[in-house]
Amino acid sequence: MSLAGAEGEVRAAGAPGAREPRTRRPGLRVVTRPALALAALALAALCALLAELVYGPVHIPLADILAALRGEADRATEAILLQIRAPRAALGVAVGAGLALAGTALQGVLRNPLADPQLIGVSAGASVGAVAVIVFGGGLVAALPAGLGLWALPAAAFLGAAAVTAFVFGFSRRAGETSVATLILAGVAANAIAMAGVGAMVFSADDQQLRELTFWTMGGLGAAGPVPVAVAGGAALIAGAGLMRMGRALDLLQLGERAAFHAGLDVERAKFAAAGWSALAVGAVTAFAGPIGFIGLCAPHLARLMVGPGHRAVLPAAALAGVALTLAADLVVRTAVPPAEPPIGIATSLIGGPFFLWLLMSRLRRSHA
Amino acid sequence: MLEAVALTVRRGGRETLSSVSLALAPGEVLAVCGPNGAGKSTLLAALAGDLRPACGEIRIDGAPAARLSAHAMAVRRAVLEQAPALSAPFTARELAALGLVSRIPTPAEAAAMVARALEATGLARLADRPATALSGGEQARAHFARALVQIACGRAEDPARGGRYLLLDEPTASLDLARQAGAMQAARRARDGGVGVLAVLHDLNLAAAFADRVALLAAGRLVAVGTPAEVLTPGLLGEVYGLPISVGTGPRGGPAIAPDFSAAAAT
Numbered sequence: 268m269s270l271a272g273a274e275g276e277v278r279a280a281g282a283p284g285a286r287e288p289r290t291r292r293p294g295l296r297v298v299t300r301p302a303l304a305l306a307a308l309a310l311a312a313l314c315a316l317l318a319e320l321v322y323g324p325v326h327i328p329l330a331d332i333l334a335a336l337r338g339e340a341d342r343a344t345e346a347i348l349l350q351i352r353a354p355r356a357a358l359g360v361a362v363g364a365g366l367a368l369a370g371t372a373l374q375g376v377l378r379n380p381l382a383d384p385q386l387i388g389v390s391a392g393a394s395v396g397a398v399a400v401i402v403f404g405g406g407l408v409a410a411l412p413a414g415l416g417l418w419a420l421p422a423a424a425f426l427g428a429a430a431v432t433a434f435v436f437g438f439s440r441r442a443g444e445t446s447v448a449t450l451i452l453a454g455v456a457a458n459a460i461a462m463a464g465v466g467a468m469v470f471s472a473d474d475q476q477l478r479e480l481t482f483w484t485m486g487g488l489g490a491a492g493p494v495p496v497a498v499a500g501g502a503a504l505i506a507g508a509g510l511m512r513m514g515r516a517l518d519l520l521q522l523g524e525r526a527a528f529h530a531g532l533d534v535e536r537a538k539f540a541a542a543g544w545s546a547l548a549v550g551a552v553t554a555f556a557g558p559i560g561f562i563g564l565c566a567p568h569l570a571r572l573m574v575g576p577g578h579r580a581v582l583p584a585a586a587l588a589g590v591a592l593t594l595a596a597d598l599v600v601r602t603a604v605p606p607a608e609p610p611i612g613i614a615t616s617l618i619g620g621p622f623f624l625w626l627l628m629s630r631l632r633r634s635h636a
Numbered sequence: 637m638l639e640a641v642a643l644t645v646r647r648g649g650r651e652t653l654s655s656v657s658l659a660l661a662p663g664e665v666l667a668v669c670g671p672n673g674a675g676k677s678t679l680l681a682a683l684a685g686d687l688r689p690a691c692g693e694i695r696i697d698g699a700p701a702a703r704l705s706a707h708a709m710a711v712r713r714a715v716l717e718q719a720p721a722l723s724a725p726f727t728a729r730e731l732a733a734l735g736l737v738s739r740i741p742t743p744a745e746a747a748a749m750v751a752r753a754l755e756a757t758g759l760a761r762l763a764d765r766p767a768t769a770l771s772g773g774e775q776a777r778a779h780f781a782r783a784l785v786q787i788a789c790g791r792a793e794d795p796a797r798g799g800r801y802l803l804l805d806e807p808t809a810s811l812d813l814a815r816q817a818g819a820m821q822a823a824r825r826a827r828d829g830g831v832g833v834l835a836v837l838h839d840l841n842l843a844a845a846f847a848d849r850v851a852l853l854a855a856g857r858l859v860a861v862g863t864p865a866e867v868l869t870p871g872l873l874g875e876v877y878g879l880p881i882s883v884g885t886g887p888r889g890g891p892a893i894a895p896d897f898s899a900a901a902a903t
Binding site: 378518519521522523525526528529530531532533534575576577 | 684685686705706707709710711714715717720721722723724725726730734735737738782786
């Protein structure tokens, strides 16, 4: 928030003082100058991007990458860069930014810091849509003109994601604010139903389809080619632009839905927009990268830690943090046991799972205190 | 005028307001009093545009509120809820800045508007502390500052119709005596600036001391409305609250209300 950035001192929130029952205790707040924090996050994302291009089974020094940009690199280097690593890095950028922005929006609208596209089942909904197209949609996709068939997968993933988002929002509508337990339980239910759907379809799939489907249990950036990157990146870009404009709306929603209306927010429209853009972002990236967990949970928290609670700063910061986290996780799985590539979901869950547990435990401690 | 016209509100099958007509004029403080369950907060919520009434309507300067957008409503009136919630550690300054309902030409102007509201609510020194580290009363004042910013902003956007009404739901609830007076003085300053202030008050003596008019509600009906001296009488109050209430003369000549608590029927 522009007004708050005037002072740059290091500040820790949560100083002793009377606590209102309806107010959450603030977390640690490290940096208060958003511009500086955003620059640091951009630098981290850029470093992760370069590392993604440099490291791998074949090491490509930075100088060779620059040479390739000028068109002076040898053919093998150019092929690795343009056909393998650059699309993969670009898909990673779309995945990181898309999931982080969707997570920020979901956490903001639900006023619940544990909302994550995967935990509450939005990613699973997208998976159901995508798997349905793979298993049953062969005929449909073939029947469509070439240009449209390409969109069947992300469109189905979007519909699945939108259905789950609508379910979760509807669930939280009555009270305006969901308790952590309600949200997680709704997520467990949504995930269980979606996974049963995926399981049923896997059961009826043939061998060729099965190989494609293993991808849907963990996710990864291996499917990156020019077409998936263009579709996922384009959709994530549109959704990201939509979500980036919701800073004030998300800020106002932190006052509660009624007070947000008093301050001039068309609450239903804002919630609809947040749900729609989030479903688009999650659907698009899940269609090509599978369900990748915890990016949507960790990135917004990291962003708030660095720029404070104002969403106009949190949204871009979360997008940058999401990109850095996703690319770093991908780098880890690609270089851990070469030439094998474990799914990226293993790395994000290994970091995100304990983080989630820590968040959950600190919440529970607070509510029992 | 912010008017309730023959307003009937049903909630959960019960009629919480029955055919209430009441008008708030710019430049007055109107206190809404009455026992628990009289419909005070429902009336305030209806005037704020939160509810769809079963019958009747809300009009702001002649325009039906139901047809105004959330933004148009926010430009015309600001609301302070009884227990404002906040689920993010905004600073008092950031919180007050959430009252910037319309685009202010320059960031400096917006910052000055916010600073004036923080000054008016005595929060200038605490402006950059997270609201979650403030006391309950300080938080309430930060939300009040947000409402003042909204009023100022509404005026800047639409000098003819903007920023004219301020609705306060028990603005003194979590405050000590001196701060209760401080909150009501802030409401009066807004009135002096031409704002119509409606405050739901439990404390009849605060109503007597600070209100220009008092509306007395009981069981969803408007029992009386008029100056404090006209409405805060032993007869009316005794009937509405169900215990003997004597009315003397306060330090400044207004009514001083003293209920006889020991005579209340045991419940």
